[in-house]
Amino acid sequence: QLQLQESGPGLVKPSETLSLTCTVSGGSISSSSYYWGWIRQPPGKGLEWIGSIYYSGSTYYNPSLKSRVTISVDTSKNQFSLKLSSVTAADTAVYYCARIVGANESLDYWGQGTLVTVSS
Amino acid sequence: QSALTQPASVSGSPGQSITISCTGTSSDVGSYNLVSWYQQHPGKAPKLMIYEGSKRPSGVSNRFSGSKSGNTASLTISGLQAEDEADYYCCSYAGSSTLFGGGTKLTVL
Numbered sequence: 325q326l327q328l329q330e331s332g333p334g335l336v337k338p339s340e341t342l343s344l345t346c347t348v349s350g351g352s353i354s355s356s357s358y359y360w361g362w363i364r365q366p367p368g369k370g371l372e373w374i375g376s377i378y379y380s381g382s383t384y385y386n387p388s389l390k391s392r393v394t395i396s397v398d399t400s401k402n403q404f405s406l407k408l409s410s411v412t413a414a415d416t417a418v419y420y421c422a423r424i425v426g427a428n429e430s431l432d433y434w435g436q437g438t439l440v441t442v443s444s
Numbered sequence: 445q446s447a448l449t450q451p452a453s454v455s456g457s458p459g460q461s462i463t464i465s466c467t468g469t470s471s472d473v474g475s476y477n478l479v480s481w482y483q484q485h486p487g488k489a490p491k492l493m494i495y496e497g498s499k500r501p502s503g504v505s506n507r508f509s510g511s512k513s514g515n516t517a518s519l520t521i522s523g524l525q526a527e528d529e530a531d532y533y534c535c536s537y538a539g540s541s542t543l544f545g546g547g548t549k550l551t552v553l
Contacts, residue, residue, distance in 0.1 A: 361542075363544075370447070370533065370544060370545070370546045370547040371482075371490065371533050371535075371544040371547070372544065373535075373541070373542040373543065373544060376542070384540050384541060385541075386541060387541065420489060420490075425495070428478060428480075428495050428496045428499075429476075429478040429480070429495075429535075429537040429542065430478075430480040430492055430495035430496070430535075431480065431482070431490070431492060431535070432492050432495075432501065434489040434490055434491075435489065436489055437489055
């Protein structure tokens, strides 16, 4: 059974960089049939797509966040990562990682999510 | 790019059917048959319920169905059950990016 697990600091100071890692177990991140994404959800609000990455390193970002987002992949560790720079309180959210089926763009497996709070 | 438009809330009684709409544009919902729907219970991660507009993943009840007409996709839940009470989100491929709807809270009366 595929599992995804987010990890990283739960508290980040304003203007600093948020860094999260998603560890994939029970399957290979290098499969050409899938790619991997980050989604966030501010408290009490809806889902927002942040961006995604193929195992080859090709990335796709939400235009509204593109200037601050970097997503990378480490196939040797079966992990992919998110960096969001210059954070503000508006970036406080539960951050999810997910697997995306390349053939139909659906997000079929999700991590449990991790709350990141931006506060001094 | 704007979020897809969903009603904020819908409600229905047990056994009834409800439909949730998801309106996009000719650049997303209208251009691709790549709409998916997710169910989210409080404090939980979203769960895939429908993909490619109308297909159900293995294990999802056939009470859930999806359709699309033009720039609007729809999710119908028939034979409402108490456990269906949750938030529902639509999602569409938009050409090198992905859009989510704002979410719809389903209340089972």
